[in-house]
Amino acid sequence: xxxxxxxxWLVVMGVSGCGKSSLGQALAADLGLPLIEGDDFxxxxxxxxxxxxxxxxxxxxxxxxxxxxxxxxxxxxxAVLTCSALKRAYRDRLRSAVPGLRFVFMQIxxxxxxxxxxxxxAVHIFPxxxxxxxxxxxxxxxxxxxxxxxxxxxxxxxxxxxxxxWLQAExxxxxxxxxxxx
Ligand SMILES: Nc1ncnc2c1ncn2[C@@H]1O[C@H](COP(=O)(O)OP(=O)(O)OP(=O)(O)O)[C@@H](O)[C@H]1O
Ligand SMILES: O=C(O)[C@H](O)[C@@H](O)[C@H](O)[C@H](O)CO
Numbered sequence: 001x002x003x004x005x006x007x008x009w010l011v012v013m014g015v016s017g018c019g020k021s022s023l024g025q026a027l028a029a030d031l032g033l034p035l036i037e038g039d040d041f042x043x044x045x046x047x048x049x050x051x052x053x054x055x056x057x058x059x060x061x062x063x064x065x066x067x068x069x070x071x072x073x074x075x076x077x078x079a080v081l082t083c084s085a086l087k088r089a090y091r092d093r094l095r096s097a098v099p100g101l102r103f104v105f106m107q108i109x110x111x112x113x114x115x116x117x118x119x120x121x122a123v124h125i126f127p128x129x130x131x132x133x134x135x136x137x138x139x140x141x142x143x144x145x146x147x148x149x150x151x152x153x154x155x156x157x158x159x160x161x162x163x164x165x166w167l168q169a170e171x172x173x174x175x176x177x178x179x180x181x182x
Contacts, residue, residue: 007078015134038083069097108152
């Protein structure tokens with residue numbers, strides 16, 4: 001039977017350094033979807049807070065998540081968003097903007113995340129001293145609907161292929177044409 005891939009809205013999520021931007025770019029290119037880079041929408045105050053070595057709290061992230069939901073909802077053909085989405089409540093906020101939203105959870109251990117964030121510390125807003133707080137805040141999305149976990153250490157092309165296969169497997173078959181009205 002012929003199948004039709006429906007518009008896909010995906011969030012690539014996880015702690016700092018897990019590879020959200022890298023996989024997000026690869027997926028957006030592969031799937032022909034616009035990329036929304038979540039970090040670009042942090043207000044200046046959030047950037048300054050992170051740079052000064054203080055983790056963001058729920059209040060800091062609230063307006064940012066609303067804005068990201070609006071960005072997703074304004075792309076009718078689908079989109080790939082990179083967003084830490086560390087807590088269930090944050091993911092539910094995004095889901096309320098786009099029902100059926102899917103999440104790709106990049107799983108990484110603390111030592112690997114720390115090594116990556118340290119390696120790019122000269123050129124990135126996020127200090128290595130905050131990596132611990134990302135893991136303290138993280139509530140695993142495993143078990144929530146519409147979540148695929150991928151290992152953050154897998155080659156990007158492999159993870160992108162895994163996500164494509166997941167989307168295809170979940171694509172609903174095309175609806176039969178409605179009978180002509182007489
Ligand atoms: N699959 C991978 N294997 C090895 N290194 C990777 C992989 N994916 C990303 N990296 C490297 O890890 C670092 C962090 O990647 P990236 O910036 O994509 O993560 P991020 O989750 O978007 O980080 P942040 O949210 O802090 O901006 C980069 O130096 C990147 O080159
Ligand atoms: O929710 C958060 O604490 C933030 O989104 C962080 O994850 C940073 O934005 C990001 O990691 C820096 O690049």
